[in-house]
Amino acid sequence: MALKHAILVSLAEKAASGYDLARRFDKSLGFFWQASHQQIYQLLAKMENSGELAAELQAGTGKPGRKVYRLTDAGRRALHEWTREPTPTEQPRSEFAVKIRGMNFGDPTAVRLDIERQREAHRARLAYYLAEAARNYPDPEALDAARLPPYLVLRGGIRTETGYIAWCEEMLELLDRDPAHPTPTRQEKP
Amino acid sequence: MALKHAILVSLAEKAASGYDLARRFDKSLGFFWQASHQQIYQLLAKMENSGELAAELQAGTGKPGRKVYRLTDAGRRALHEWTREPTPTEQPRSEFAVKIRGMNFGDPTAVRLDIERQREAHRARLAYYLAEAARNYPDPEALDAARLPPYLVLRGGIRTETGYIAWCEEMLELLDRDPAHPTPTRQEKP
DNA sequence: ACAGACATGTAAAGTGTTACATGATTCA
DNA sequence: TGAATCATGTAACACTTTACATGTCTGT
Numbered sequence: 001m002a003l004k005h006a007i008l009v010s011l012a013e014k015a016a017s018g019y020d021l022a023r024r025f026d027k028s029l030g031f032f033w034q035a036s037h038q039q040i041y042q043l044l045a046k047m048e049n050s051g052e053l054a055a056e057l058q059a060g061t062g063k064p065g066r067k068v069y070r071l072t073d074a075g076r077r078a079l080h081e082w083t084r085e086p087t088p089t090e091q092p093r094s095e096f097a098v099k100i101r102g103m104n105f106g107d108p109t110a111v112r113l114d115i116e117r118q119r120e121a122h123r124a125r126l127a128y129y130l131a132e133a134a135r136n137y138p139d140p141e142a143l144d145a146a147r148l149p150p151y152l153v154l155r156g157g158i159r160t161e162t163g164y165i166a167w168c169e170e171m172l173e174l175l176d177r178d179p180a181h182p183t184p185t186r187q188e189k190p
Numbered sequence: 191m192a193l194k195h196a197i198l199v200s201l202a203e204k205a206a207s208g209y210d211l212a213r214r215f216d217k218s219l220g221f222f223w224q225a226s227h228q229q230i231y232q233l234l235a236k237m238e239n240s241g242e243l244a245a246e247l248q249a250g251t252g253k254p255g256r257k258v259y260r261l262t263d264a265g266r267r268a269l270h271e272w273t274r275e276p277t278p279t280e281q282p283r284s285e286f287a288v289k290i291r292g293m294n295f296g297d298p299t300a301v302r303l304d305i306e307r308q309r310e311a312h313r314a315r316l317a318y319y320l321a322e323a324a325r326n327y328p329d330p331e332a333l334d335a336a337r338l339p340p341y342l343v344l345r346g347g348i349r350t351e352t353g354y355i356a357w358c359e360e361m362l363e364l365l366d367r368d369p370a371h372p373t374p375t376r377q378e379k380p
Numbered sequence: 381a382c383a384g385a386c387a388t389g390t391a392a393a394g395t396g397t398t399a400c401a402t403g404a405t406t407c408a
Numbered sequence: 409t410g411a412a413t414c415a416t417g418t419a420a421c422a423c424t425t426t427a428c429a430t431g432t433c434t435g436t
Contacts, residue, residue: 001395002285009292019415032287039396041417065404066415076295083296086304087286089311092350095192096277097222101343102199104336105266106273114276121279145370146294152361153291159360160282163353170349171342180335191422209387229424231389255432256387386433397422405414 003043006033008071008079011053015070018044028132028150031157044069052078100171108181112172119168126161129154193233196223198261198269201243205260208234218322218340221347234259242268290361298371302362309358316351319344 010016010024021044022037024030044067047053052075058066071079096118103111137143137151175181200206200214211234212227214220234257237243242265248256261269286308293301327333327341365371 002288003395005285005292006288009288009295012292012295017415018417029291030281032282032284034281034283034396036397037416038398038418045417079292080296083289083293083298084300086307087289089308089315090284090286091220091224092222092282093224094222094280094346095195096280097343097346098192098196098199099273099277100346101219101339102195102202102269103273103339105199105202106270108273110274117276118279125279140364141367143368145368148364148368148371149291149293152364153287155360156284156287156290156357159353159357163349167346167349170345174330174338174342177331178333178335178338181338193423207387208389212387224424226425227388228390228426235389382436384434384436387431389429391426391428393424393426395422395424398420400419401417403415406412408409408411 003035005082011069011071015068017066017068115168115171119165122161122164129157193225195272201259201261205258207256207258302365305358305361309355312351312354319347
């Protein structure tokens with residue numbers, strides 16, 4: 001149940017409502033873990049029930065009622081114990097790679113266009129990560145212990161995207177060399 | 191339902207039983223998609239029911255009874271149509287990255303050791319992929335259209351593992367530089 | 381005789397996605 | 409007044425993992 005641990009980490013950084021957490025999962029926390037608000041609200045309730053979180057209601061301040069969660073001692077303990085466990089080595093899971101593998105049983109030209117689409121999408125994501133890095137970590141050498149871990153994760157994102165783009169470019173090049181996978185000629189509009 | 195498409199791709203390459211497919215998901219098909227035999231048997235039954243697959247029983251040949259599945263025309267059509275659809279751009283999902291991010295709320299020394307463990311696991315996987323590449327694709331320039339796609343996927347695996355290892359090394363280096371994350375001194379056995 | 385590979389399945393629990401549902405506040 | 413954002417939730421469905429269950433064949 002890694003979502004639970006992602007929530008523990010995020011609340012250890014700063015107390016938050018379910019809504020806040022959902023926003024964080026759209027941002028930096030979401031580089032390597034995603035969650036919808038539906039999942040989050042349910043798990044928050046469960047974790048409050050099990051005593052790992054405590055909620056404080058902020059009602060009547062003008063805005064709609066917020067339930068702000070923070071870690072209890074039990075929650076902090078659970079988080080600490082989790083960091084001591086070895087992480088199972090993950091295999092990536094990519095529908096795109098499956099499609100590459102099956103390209104000859106379908107429409108190779110369409111798959112080639114899909115490779116270009118993927119490359120563009122990952123270029124955009126890389127640009128975003130690089131901008132975040134420049135904005136939040138202009139001097140990585142000088143980072144203190146507290147700010148180092150999020151930077152390390154961002155570096156992972158940058159490496160992942162860079163590698164993905166290079167893979168797409170390599171595939172396009174190899175497909176271009178192969179006469180059975182002709183480059184689609186595009187209609188130039190005058 | 192990407193597992194369905196992974197099965198369609200694999201059966202398009204060669205007809206197989208559920209057991210065979212489970213073996214393939216342990217091997218090259220599994221570089222980017224995993225599935226257990228439990229999942230496979232259930233989905234095969236469902237796909238036979240929906241007319242995308244046809245099964246042939248091979249009983250009494252001495253070995254226990256095998257049900258060999260192959261694509262029907264409807265299955266081939268479904269596969270073809272799927273290759274024409276753009277693939278949704280995936281975000282990676284990594285419990286390990288979450289743990290990095292939370293390292294300061296737990297045991298940083300244990301997480302550092304976990305980084306080393308991950309690096310070793312990915313080094314081993316990279317070595318395996320490189321051996322596969324050398325064995326099956328000694329001359330990538332000369333690959334024909336039919337054998338190019340699995341090679342492209344293997345290249346993706348090699349890139350992914352290489353990037354992961356480099357990320358681990360970068361993290362270890364940055365952690366070593368930081369006095370708040372001391373390198374654990376190991377007891378040398380004389 | 382026993383271990384290990386071959387071979388196929390069911391059931392239950394856990395996790396994740398999609399659809400549905402509601403209501404307040406803020407800004408144009 | 410209407411759209412966007414803030415804010416929380418339920419329900420149904422899809423997918424994955426883990427546990428249970430059974431029986432054959434091959435080699436030692």
